[in-house]
Amino acid sequence: MPWTFNTLTEWDEVWWDKLRPIYREAFPHGAKPEKVLRSMLDRGIASLHAGLxxxxxxxxxxxxxxxxxxxxxxxxxxxxxxxxxxxxGLGRLFFSQIRDYAEREHQAEAIVIETEAEDTEMNRERLRFWIHCGFIATSYVHQYIWVPEPYRALYLPLSDHFTLRDDGKSLFRDITSFHHQSFRGQ
Known part of the structure; x- marks a missing residue:
């Protein structure tokens, strides 16, 4: 199984044509529009990763x-x-390469994600996946004003000096700031 991991820091239409079907399949509702993703890469605030x-x-x-x-x-x-x-096992392999990228290229102290917090089988399965990848679930559940479902933050410490001093609410300040920055200028 020859596996390749690529990270793009600039928008590339050829790559997006390969990745768009995966994005649309996995996130049919509530995903950022393509023009927002393009803008995020063009402004240097995001990277697009591909697993082949x-x-x-x-x-x-x-x-x-x-x-x-x-x-x-x-x-x-x-x-x-x-x-x-x-x-x-491709999800764990792919994520491990993203984690390595965060540590090696950016010296990140942690990785933060948000997952749907509603108690459904699909959400429990996603939570199990992230916990299996080493993430720690927080107890704080965040309700955005623009989406109906509640979310929970999870974090993966990458350095010994990272500590979370609350129930996860502070992680949503980071997540929300990133979302605002993503839509800035749209």
Whole structure:
């Protein structure tokens, strides 16, 4: 199984044509519009990651950063594995390369994600996946004003000096700041 991991920091239409179907399949509702993703890369606030198996796109992710030196956190905005490729360990492999990128290229102290907090089987399955990847779930549940479902933050410490001093509410300040920055100028 030849596996390739690529990170793009500039918008590339050829790459997006390969990754768009995965993005749309995994996030049919509530995903950022393509023009917002393009703007995020054009403004240098996000990266687009691609996982390819035997040259075929099977995983994609969008990441960005918040905080400054000594407090840099990666926001994992979107990550998906093509539905017909799930259950083979590709999600964990792909995420491990994103984690390595955060540590090696950006010296991030943590990775932060948000997951749907409603108690459904799909959401429990996603939560199990992230916990299996090393994430710690917080108890705080955030309700955005623009989406109906509640969300929970999870974090993965990448350095010994990272500590969370609350129930997860502070992580949503970082996530919300990143979302606002994403839509700025749209």
């Amino acid at each position: 198996q035997e040259g075929e796109a099977v995983a994609m992710a969008v990441t960005g950063f918040c905080g400054g030196k000594g407090r840099k956190r990666m926001i994992l905005d979107y990550m998906a594995v093509r539905q017909d490729q799930r259950g083979q």
